[in-house]
Amino acid sequence: MQIAIVGAGECSPEEYEAAETAGYLIAGNHETLVCGGLGGVMEAACRGAKEAGGTTVGILPGTGGENPYLDVVIRSNLGHARNALVVGSADAVIAIGGKFGTLSEIALALKMKKAVFGVGTWKIEGVFPCATPEEAVLMAVRASRLSR
Amino acid sequence: MQIAIVGAGECSPEEYEAAETAGYLIAGNHETLVCGGLGGVMEAACRGAKEAGGTTVGILPGTGGENPYLDVVIRSNLGHARNALVVGSADAVIAIGGKFGTLSEIALALKMKKAVFGVGTWKIEGVFPCATPEEAVLMAVRASRLSR
Amino acid sequence: MQIAIVGAGECSPEEYEAAETAGYLIAGNHETLVCGGLGGVMEAACRGAKEAGGTTVGILPGTGGENPYLDVVIRSNLGHARNALVVGSADAVIAIGGKFGTLSEIALALKMKKAVFGVGTWKIEGVFPCATPEEAVLMAVRASRLSR
C-alpha cells in the first residue's frame, strides 16, 4: 500500500511536526510514503518515515531540489502536472496545511475517488477532517487497505 | 490572448447557458477560447465561441470524446494531469459551476498566479466571484491583457 | 485534420526552407499545423503556414520561448514529455532533419500507429522517406484524411 502526504514546501513548525509524526506512523504501519519530494511538509514526512525505517518516494515537479530523506526519486519534470501523479499513485491521501498546490492535490484526489484525510488543511466537502496526525494515519491506513 | 473556461462535463441548463454566453463574448473580444474539450460547460463555451466566429481549443484528457465545436484538438492522453495544461495555457481563467475537477483547475490556476473569475463555482479565496458571465468575461479580458 | 511537423530547434538553411515549404502546403491544403512551438524547423513550418493563411499550434515544453508565428500556444510545462502530445495530436507526422528529440517524436508517433513521412531525417523502419517537402505533404494529407 502507498499513502501520500501532501502539503506545502514551506510550512510552520507545527505542520512540520505533524507531517513528521504522520510519516513515522505510515512507515510503522509498513506502508510506503509517497510525496512531492521537496521541502516543508514533504521533507518532514520523509524524515519521519525514515526514522521508522520505512520507504519514501518523491515525485519531483522538476529534476532536482529533492529532500535528503528519499529512497526513490521520480524526476518528473512535469511542473504542477506532477500533482496528479502524487495522488494518483496513492491508496489514500493525507493533507497537512497547505495552500493552492495542496488544494489542487486534494481536488485531484477526490476527482479520482481517493480517500482524503486533512490535518489543519482546506475544508472541502469530501475531505475527512482529523484532529491529529495519529488519527489521520489510522484512518488512511484503514482506507488504503479497503481500497484494494 | 487565450482565456480558459473550466467547468464540469455534465452541467445544469443554467450553467450551459452561462458558459455559452461566456464563450460568445470571449470570441467577440477576439480572444481564443481554451478548454478541456469535452461536453457540458466545455461544449457550451465552444459552441458560444463558434457562434461569434472565434477560435476554440480543446485539451482532451484522453484521445477522443471531443465536442463538435473545436477548431484545435490536443489529444493529450495525460488523464487528469491535463488540467494543468488547460489553465497553464490561459492568460485568465473563468470557472463556471463544477465539482472536484474544476476545483483542481481553480487551484492549479491560482498556484500559477493566473487571474481566476468564478460564476456560481467554488468559493475559494483568490477567485473573484462574478454575478454573470458578462462580468466574468469583461474582467478576464482585462486581466489577460494586463498579464503580458 | 491536424498535421505535425517535427524537427530541431536549430537547423540548417536547407531544413528551414523545407519546413517553410511544408508548412505553406499544409495550410494550402486547409489542414492545421501542429508543432513543438519553438525555433528552427518549428518556426519555419509556422512561418510557411501563416504565409498561406493557415492555423498554427505550438505545444511548448515550457511556458515560453514560442516562435512569433503561432495562433494557439499550449504552455505545457511538461519538458520532453510534451513530445508525446505533439505527435499524439496529429493525424499524420512529417519529420524534417532533427536529432534525438526528433527521433523520440518519430518513435512515439510510430508507437501510436501514426503515419510518419521523413525529409532528410532518421532512417527508421516505418518512416516513409520523401525526397521533397512537397511529396511529404502530399502523402501526409492523404494519410491524415484516411486516418479518420
Next chain:
Amino acid sequence: MQIAIVGAGECSPEEYEAAETAGYLIAGNHETLVCGGLGGVMEAACRGAKEAGGTTVGILPGTGGENPYLDVVIRSNLGHARNALVVGSADAVIAIGGKFGTLSEIALALKMKKAVFGVGTWKIEGVFPCATPEEAVLMAVRASRLSR
C-alpha cells in the same frame, strides 16, 4: 543511484533472460531499478532485482497492469508520455530488445544526455552496444556513479 531498464512488454525468452540477469546485477550493485512497470522485459528485470533483494520501481502508463515484482508503483496515467519519466528518473539506461516504445525511450534518454547501453536493441549513434547484460550493468553502474 537509479538505473532504468527499458524494453518491450512482450519479448523473446532470450530477452527475458537478459533482462532478469541485468535486474539481478543492478540490485547486486545496490542500485535501484526503475522501469515502465509492465510485463516482458520490465517484468523480467524486476524479477531479477527482487531475487537479489533489490528495490524496484515501475512507472505505469496507466493506473494498472503492473507486474508482481514491484516495490513502488507510480500510477502515472500519462500514456506514452510516461516514457520521459522512466528515463528522466534514471542515472543510466539499459535498453534490451524493444520496438518503437523502446526507441522513444532511447531517444529521450540521449536527448537528456543520459548514458545509454544497449543489449540487442536499436543501433543508434550514442547508444553503447554491449554483448551481454553483465557488460551493460557494469558500464551502467559506472556511468551512474560518474553522473552525480
